[in-house]
Amino acid sequence: MPIVAAIPAGASRDRVRLSGSARRRGMTLVEILLVLALVVLIGSMVAPVFNGVFSTIRLRRGGDQVIAQWSAARMRAIETGEVQQFRFTPETGKLVVEPWTGVLGADADSRRSTGAASTSSASTAAGGTTSTTTAASSTAATGTAKTTNVTLPEEVVFHAGELAVEDYETGERSVASLQEPGEDQSTPILFFPDGTTSDASVLLTNGKQQFVRLTLRGLTGVGRASLVLTQEELQRADRRK
Structure with missing residues (x-):
């Protein structure tokens, strides 16, 4: 007579339950991989949008x-006067802000900022040292001479600039570029002890076809x-000037 081993009644159910659990674990792993793939796909689509937002903020x-x-x-x-x-x-x-060491007068160049008419000459104390920096901002002072160097946020650069100038001999006013050919730095915008300054504008860009125009009022010294x-918006604004 064949010998039949006794099998517990719940054993088959346990195997079925175990097999079902294994299948569920397999499906869960597939689902996780699918979710991760979707996250990567969505991230690749959204990242440029966030990058553009951050560039605008900078x-x-x-x-x-x-x-x-x-x-x-x-x-x-x-x-300081x-x-x-x-x-x-x-x-x-x-950019740099520092005392101006030039001289204003009839013998100077014919092109002058409009605010220069209120001052005949200006000089700074000798021996002032200029600070060098790679940080966002730094200031050095020696006696009364003081120089401030600033670096704008990443990717933001000075694209162009204009300055209202006046001819001392004729009194005629015109607009000149702040960027002279062959010069490393722009033509200076001057700020005077009576609170006046030069009528000027500066254009910043972030290299993503976005621009911000900064304007400076000579009489009030207020910048906007x-x-x-x-x-396209910049070109339309230039045509309306």
């Missing part, structure tokens, strides 16, 4: 920094920033 912040330096230069000129100058390096995010403009 551009606005750069404009705020320039206006803040204009205000600081104006206040420094009023407090010395003419201050603002200059930038074209196509970079570097435009909204973030596209290339």
